[in-house]
Amino acid sequence: MTTPTTSLFLLDHLADDAMTSELARGDLDALRAVADWIETFVVRPHKDLGRPGPVCPFVPGALERNTLWLAPEQLAGQGVPQVVELLNRYQTLFLDTPPTDGDDVDGKVIVVVFTDLPADRAQGLFADALQRLAIPSYGDHGIVFGAFYEGNEGTAIYNGSFHPFTSPVPFVFVRRGVISDWKFFLDNEELLRLWGRRFGESAVSTLAGELRRLPWRAWHD
Template sequence: MTHVDTFDAAAAGSAPVNFLPTQNTNLFALDDLDYLSMTRTLAESDLTALQAVADWIRTFVARPHKDLGHDGAVCPFVPAARERKTIWLAPERIAKLSVPEVVQLVKNYKKLFMEAQSANSHDAHYRSIVLVFTDLASDRARDLFDDVLQHLAVPSYVEDGLVLGAFYERNEATAIHSSSFRPFTPPVPFLLMRPAVISDWEFFLESEDWLDRWVRRFGASAVRALADELRQLPWRKSRSSF
């Protein structure tokens, strides 16, 4: 599989100009995968992997789940992003790549994403790139993602305002509102790239370092977000002050 800067432009299909700064990409919208004309350049194994992830997003992530712990979709941003057609999948084969090579590959996609974000802010919070590692064995996924994110997670957030998330079959991470629900286990390993949003504080409460990075990024808005959350809780009743 060729990388993001050399992929045949024909595979980009009908990419909307408000997201991509160039047609010379390796990105496929969810709906592109339903049309042979959009996917004819893909190897069958890569197409199968992309379709599996796309189906998982449509039937699991974008829908409510009884074990989630609250109402609404598993990821509340996905239904709106599907309407806006701003979820993009990119197939990459990395089984023979070293960790530094995978890091550089992700950096290439980060550059593309940042160019798109700076070119047009329309629907910016709903955009995401899903890097689908089509030949990555599930038993290798955790260690590889740990190594890659060790290099990229902090600078991506602090310098670029991007969140990188690892999704793989044996991911033990649980949902915010349910310690028994594990929503990060797709059929094919992938790395999610999306903009940081103020509601990310819910993911960072258990980490002083990440909560500090969130506060630094959102400043006064961060204080207001937490105040809004506190106003919905009965915290006054638990205090003994007069």
């Protein structure tokens, strides 16, 4: 498992038998389950989200521009070093896959679907792998990874009782970091520092805009 499949599927491809003829049945079923979850949950509003708009504001634009791909991978019982190696290679694939410049770069994402990974093993495996990847990948390339699996206890930013990261099949997304990611970095000083370095004056303006909407002056008084 040292090389990605490099089989990248748009969601529309999954309904085309000619496009998926070489996929194993289990891989195809897993991709279709993730695609259905994206279309019925991720791109729609939810009453428990705590803010207006879709569950993930990033995904609708990626689907519209055809820059969200699913990629099937089988772990076959392998461990953290192999996951780290595989995701590093998907990072390279992501960086090399058009668009590679312009505004659309920030709107593309590769979803690496681990089609044979039990959900109860995903938590520890993904946590250990992403701990090794998060800082160097973001610092060197501005790349962000995100882990999804059934039972993921991660919560929405605006509602601590809502768990939006519980996908039907374990996967890790690969995307370019965007300025709004600071909300996910608040409890990680190193990532927040790298975010500030990456976005410079725009980072200051973004945080100032958030503070202006909060009644912190009244709290101080």
